[in-house]
Amino acid sequence: MKKLGLVYLLLIGIFVVYLLNYRLQANNVDPWETAGLRGNLEDTYVMLTFQIGIDYWKSVLKGFEDGAEDLNVSVEYHGSTQHNANEQMTVLEQVIAKKPAGIAISAVNSKLLTETINKAVESGIPVVIFDSGAPDSKAYSFLGTDNYKAGAEAARKMADLTDAKGEVAIITTPDQHNHQERTAGFTDTIREHYPAMKLVAIKDGRGDQLASRGAAEQILADYPRLAGIFATESKGGIGVAEAVSAAKGNSAALPKIISFDTDKETLDLVKKGGISATMAQGTWNMGYWSLLELFQLHRDLAADPAVYKNNKLLPVPGMVDTGIDVVTPVNVDNYYAK
Amino acid sequence: MKKLGLVYLLLIGIFVVYLLNYRLQANNVDPWETAGLRGNLEDTYVMLTFQIGIDYWKSVLKGFEDGAEDLNVSVEYHGSTQHNANEQMTVLEQVIAKKPAGIAISAVNSKLLTETINKAVESGIPVVIFDSGAPDSKAYSFLGTDNYKAGAEAARKMADLTDAKGEVAIITTPDQHNHQERTAGFTDTIREHYPAMKLVAIKDGRGDQLASRGAAEQILADYPRLAGIFATESKGGIGVAEAVSAAKGNSAALPKIISFDTDKETLDLVKKGGISATMAQGTWNMGYWSLLELFQLHRDLAADPAVYKNNKLLPVPGMVDTGIDVVTPVNVDNYYAK
The missing domain is CATH 3.40.50.2300 (Response regulator)
Structure with a gap:
């Protein structure tokens, strides 16, 4: 009898462990089904600029990274070293080839990048533009200073x-x-x-x-x-x-x-x-809200790649004015990077 | 000896169950610490309009609810029944008294609501305005058609x-x-x-x-x-x-x-x-992105109620242009509510 009780106890124990572990796993299985907005760490979102070393992009990248941390996705930062459209075009081509989950780009030239940006959109990659626009491109949204x-x-x-x-x-x-x-x-x-x-x-x-x-x-x-x-x-x-x-x-x-x-x-x-x-400028906002919009677009396109072909209004704003403030000796101390 | 073995087994079993359950709970304990953007169901975000019955708000509310579902928070919808500033002011006062996690309001009048909106902001409730603005108010953002x-x-x-x-x-x-x-x-x-x-x-x-x-x-x-x-x-x-x-x-x-x-x-x-x-108009965008902005503001204000007093740039855009499209007999079928 004691032996039988032991076996029962073992079986019940194993079942409880299995059940709890299952619940635990279920919480992580489908990123779109979980409570909370949450992606996959394997999904890589790319921020792409020109003059990749300059200070100006740091706060944008911080926003982009903060968004990625909030949403449990990965980011990469690429760009041309120079203020040069051909170089940026080449970098964008290389990024497109890797099929990232989304691209947020600041266009070094308002016309010369348009074709390559459209190529990305047509290949199913969500693209938003921040800071410096390409108004004739097919990018889904512009985020930047008015x-x-x-x-x-x-x-x-x-x-x-x-x-x-x-x-x-x-x-x-x-x-x-x-x-x-x-x-x-x-x-x-x-x-x-x-x-x-x-x-x-x-x-x-x-x-x-x-x-x-x-x-x-x-x-x-x-x-x-x-x-x-x-x-x-x-x-x-x-x-x-x-x-x-x-x-x-x-x-x-x-x-x-x-x-x-x-x-x-x-x-x-x-x-x-x-x-x-x-x-x-509201540079952190450019990065953070670019990431959130790309996440939203990626989710829709993953469910149905043709979702935006049928004249449907987009699930992201056309234009986001990220704000402006005047810095003078009075308030300058608030603007140093911390 | 068998008895002792049984007791050990029981203890080990209880410990394993406790450990798994702890891991499971830990996943839900601090909404800001979990992987993914996720709030508390106890946090209620309020959408507030005038003419509460009309069709126009349905798609805005759908966006607001979709945002709340994504972020695991709750929503309520309130508003004045008439196109009447005093009535809307009363409803807003009632909502403020309940200290919600955030308020998204469409102002029936561009001036008369300003004081009550400011009262909400000053009491620490994040407020964004959608659709119909109150440009002189202290609301943190405006989301709507340009x-x-x-x-x-x-x-x-x-x-x-x-x-x-x-x-x-x-x-x-x-x-x-x-x-x-x-x-x-x-x-x-x-x-x-x-x-x-x-x-x-x-x-x-x-x-x-x-x-x-x-x-x-x-x-x-x-x-x-x-x-x-x-x-x-x-x-x-x-x-x-x-x-x-x-x-x-x-x-x-x-x-x-x-x-x-x-x-x-x-x-x-x-x-x-x-x-x-x-x-x-991009009405769904108004609701969805209002909710996401309020969530972001609520998170910052919960961590430090004085966060925006020190001339810091806001973590949400000043203005979001939610988009516009021309509907004619050619594309009208895409715009019926599904």
Whole structure:
């Protein structure tokens, strides 16, 4: 009898262990069926930029990684080393060949990347674009600063700094869509709201510190009474600050500088007064919400690869304005990377 | 000896069961620590509208519920029965008193709700606004149609339908921010791009079928050669269609009607030709992404209630454009609720 009891007990014990273990496993089996939004670690989402080393992307990548950690998926970061469309195209081709679960790309050129982006979408890979758009591409969503609004905000700040009068100039990167928009927002706002201000020059700084310094020096020579310069990207802002600093003594009142973004060198210049203000973008949001949108698209496409072919409204927003803030000596300390 | 063996076996069995059960529980203990984005079923997120019964909110609520299901949280749907700011304010007060995990609200009036919305934010409840905004409020985000863009798109469709010439009119709800924007987008686009078209009248349809029918009848009497009417909301569109249908025989060419949204009656009218086109909004996106943003804000605020006081950029986008599509007889079948 005792032996039989022992056997029963063993059987019951094994059954209970089996049952609990089954429940435990069931919790992890199908990522779409579990309670909570949760993917597979084998699913790799790719963030792809140009100028892969620069500070600016760090906070975007942090957002992208935070999203991946929240959703239990993997990320890779790729990009071209240079500000070069052909190189970025090659990197994108290589990424497409690996069939990732999704791609979030910032396009170095608003037109030249379109075809390769469309190739990714047509091969069934969800693509969203962040920061710098390719408006004619088939990417499902754009997440970034409303650059027109940001340019308009910079113009209002420039008016604050210059008592809304005098000559102003812009140093920009004319072949990038986001810089075109910042320039347009700044230009339109000055023209429409500040009759005593005049935009006298728009020059190409090529996203490069030295080229922007050269362009600024030319503008300072042509317009010695310049009241302000708006640099639509941070390397340019640093170059402009160098040019203006070097011009000290040559002119009575130095022009005010408004730059863009919050890399350490720019923030240091804001702190020291070499740059009057800089525009902070919602870079973490770009990364985080790109990942969440790609996850959503991947889930739909995994269930039905033809889901978006039938004129159905997309399950992600067309445009996400990730926000803008003006950084001055007053609040600059909040913007250093922690 | 056998007895001792039995006791050991029992102890080992109990320990194994305890261990497995602990692992199972640990998986569910801290919602922020688990793999995957997952909340508590006890956390209730509230969606709050006006005119709580109407079809339009169904797809928003579906998105809100889908988000809650994905994230393992609960939702409630509240709202005023009428198109009435005081009533909605009372409902919002009642919801605030229950301290929900988050509130997504569509504001019946762009100004009158601001104070109560701010009260919710200041009491630590995350608030996002969808569909109809309160731009001066402290809500963390707005998710909705870019109504200016939607109005501009409606103007381009109206130009298509009328060979870009003739008199056009608008029936709208002037005290709602979203309708102001649709009206502005339509008006600006006609003025800037279609010199042979002329906007002759803008009338208040009060978001009401009968009032809109009356307004349209007045316009048809004043402008017998009218080429088109843009109704900025669906009840108005139906009222306008009735007025135009009743005017048959009295005038040679009946004006084309462009309406807004995709309730069944509007889609039926598009199918039968009583309405030429209607603008479909990304309503599911409004609900789904509102829930996801609220979840994100709730998580941050639960960890540190003062997190957004220190001039930190928000972890959610300022503005989400949930998308727009033009519905005509060609694609109308895709828009019926399934």
